[in-house]
Structures are given as structure tokens and as C-alpha cells.
Amino acid sequence: MAVAIQIKNLKKKFGDHWVSNGVNLDIPEGQMTAIIGRSGEGKSVLLKQIIGLIQPTSGHVIIEGTDIARLSETELNKVFSKVGYVFQFAALLDSLNVFENIGITLLESGMSAQKVLPIVKEKLALVHLTEDNLYKYPSELSGGMRKRVGLARTLVTNPKIILYDEPTTGLDPITAHIIHELMYDMQQQLKVTSVVISHDVEIFKYADNVALLYEGKIEYFGNAKTIWESDNPYIYQFIRGLTEGPIKSDLTYFKDRY
């Protein structure tokens, strides 16, 4: 299986704390890889290092033979044309309506609104949103709709890789299910490589691979479909939500301390 993203000994330090402490991971092309881990483990920081929004302290992120860890702003634009990023809370621009948000890349490149409109409509249909929403502002949309608009906006650039930062956070189980289905559809239809940061065990139904991030390193990488049979102690503890095991829980910390 070809590798879409190669992460080699990636390290990132904030103050005295190593958020990424030697991450090594090969993300297979055309598949969905879920990165799981406890809150505050640096999953979002890892994702932002993959796309170049955060520069690592050391290490390499190789996409199609280019090490993006040390690229200039202009060179990063080439990366952004291949890699799309769906933000945790969608990060839609408040002052723009749905049409302008989705079509912003094309509109800002000088394309006329008339030419952009059919493209935006097509992407809106892909994320199962009706055209009634085109001229609504982000404040008029529900959380799930915003995330779908965020995904549609990413799709406009026709990326080969889509990075999802906790796409179902803050959503009810039904809407979360819809978002998962949507991500899976994108995966199947567009044959893109997807990397999903998630806390939701539901993601295992849709992902091909799972990577567990713990203390700044990948402690486990394996098939998502067989994850419940895994005897890896980290995975075993994490997916079952156990407090006892190699992953230090707040409770263990509390017990150790007092």
C-alpha cells in the first residue's frame, strides 16, 4: 500500500512540554486513518503540523516526496492545494454567507460569482445540504450544518488528502452519525486519503486504520475493523475507557498523589 503521508520522528515543544515527542507514522493512501487519544494529547497539534499550520520543533512530514516541515508560506500554498483541513468548529467566516464561505478560494482568485455558483451548488449537494442554505450566514446554521459547510468548503479545492479535526465534537449521536456517513461517502466517492482526529469510538466502523497517540508518540497502529480484538494494552484500555492500565488516567494521577 502506497503511503500518502510519512511522519518521521516529529517533535513539537511548547514551553517545557513536548506535545509531540517523536511521532512516527505512515498514513496509507486512499484510506481513512483515525488518530485517537486522550484530550490534551496533542492530536490537533499533530494534525496542524501535518498541514504546516504549526511548524514542528524537529522531524519530518513528507507528502508526495516533499518535506513540508520547513516550507515557506508560498511553498505551503502548494501543500494546501493537495491537502484540505476540516476544522473542529468549522471555522466559517462569520461575515460571509454559505455561498461565499464555500466559494471563497475561487472568488478570491478572481473567478466570477456566476461561474462559482454551480461549483458551490455541487459541493453543497455532496454534503447533503439544500440550496436554501446558500445565502444563510454561519450564525443561522446548526452545528452539524456548519461542519458540513466546512467540509464543502474544503472540497472546493479538490484535495487529495482531507484532515478532519474532531468532526463530531459537540454533536448529538444522530448528527455525529450523519457526519461519519458523509466522511465515509467522500472517502468512497472521491478516493481521497482521510485522517480523522476523534474521541468517538463510532469512528472504528468507518476507518480503515487506527493510530493511538499517547505521551506524544504513536503507541499503536493497526486495522480499525479488528481493534476490539486487539490485545495491545494501550488500545484495550483506551477503547473500553478503563482507568487501570498503562495509560495514566486522572484518577490514577489522583491516587498516586494522595
Next chain:
Amino acid sequence: MNVATVTYILDYIGITFLAACTRVGFFTMFLVHAIQILFTTKLKINKLFAQMNRIGVESFNIVVLTGGFTGMVFALQSYIGFQRVGGEQFIGAVVALGMIRELGPVLTGLMITGRAGSAITAEIGTMRITEQIDALRTLRINTFQYLIVPRILASTIIVPCMTAFAMLFGVIGGYIICVHVLQLSPEDYRSSIQNYVELSDIRGGLIKSSVFGLILAWIGTYKGYYTRGGARGVGIATTQSVVLSSTLILITNYFLTKMLEQL
């Protein structure tokens, strides 16, 4: 004082000095980058006009009120002084020169800083903490071309226009007080302005206000762009933006006055 204490103090001074130099460097490079983007990319004209409207036109009422009432107070205060030496006929020139050379540009700069400079920081700061700026980057949009350049350029252009109104309404305010309250001759007021106010005074005032416009938008966008730490961070950045802009406007005013005097 032992060697360790001296070393500690020197260390502290050195670190503080280097940190200050770094901050000034970042701040300067921010403007240099904005100027570079202005000349190397296509200017977003619609965004420029939108910002001119938000920074300038929407501040019109507050600028006119400030200018008008300052001119009125200035006329009253001048009257008290000039009456003692019998120089009431010079009040028009004093009010006009004061408004055109100093009070118009400085007060307009300060008022627009409070109204629009703070809004610039809060808006861009909110965009930063809600990842909208990161989103723009991933969508291959030059954030300086999209957010920074239109604001800085708009402010540099529109603040002198607003200052012209502050000057005008200041002079009118002075006239109202002199003629209708203090019962002085309207002819004296007009002629003293004609005799003592020169075109270079107006030019100097407008140059100053243009620099103040640049300062308030430069600091506003810089503080917003580098906002950290959620809603509290936006609050802190906004406060810092207003305080720093106001202080810098007052300091720059002295040096600009000195410089323009020599031209």
C-alpha cells in the same frame, strides 16, 4: 553586592532588552510585510472601500461632535485669556490654528482608535482564536492581502478625511461661541483666520493624521493577528491595542510637529 546578584541584574536587563528588541522587530516586520504585499499583489478594492466606510464614514458623527465641541471650548477658554490683554480679535486664528495643527489630527486619531482601532483588533483577534485565519491559510488565501492591507491602507487614507471634518467643525464651533455667545464680531473671527492660517498648516495637520491612521490600523491589525488565549486574549489584545495606539499617537505627534516645523 556580590557577583551573583550583579550577574542576575545584568542577565535580567539583557533578557528584557532582547525581548523588547524582538517585539519591535516583529512589529516592524509586520508593517514591512504588509507594504510588500500591497505592492506585489492585487489590491482588494471592494475590501478597501468597505474598510474606509467602517473606519472612517461610520466614525463621522463622533469625529464631528469631538471637533465641534473642542472648537467651542477652545473659543471660550481663549476668550478668557485674550480678554485680559484685549486681543479678542485673534481668537479666530487661535482656534483655527489649534484645531488644524494639533487638536483636529490628535483628537480624531484618538477617537478613531477608540472606535475603529479596537474593533479591528477584536475582529481579527476573534478570527484568530476561532481558527478563521488558519482556515483562510488552508484555503490558499493570503491573509495579509485579505485582512491586513485593506485595513491599514483604508485607515491611512480615511483618517485625514475625517480630520478635515474635525478641523472644519472645530472652526465652526469656535465661530458659534464667539459670535452668538460672546457677541464678538464675525468679521474679526473670519479675518484673523484668513490672515494667520496658511495652507501649510492644513497640509501639516493632514500629514499628521495620515500617520495616525497608519499607526492605529497597524497596531490594531498586529495585536489582532497575534491574539492568543480565547475570549480573555481578545480582551487583552484590544485593550493593549487602544493603549499602545493612543500612546504612540501622542508621542509621534511631538516628533511629527518638530519635523514638519523644519520643512
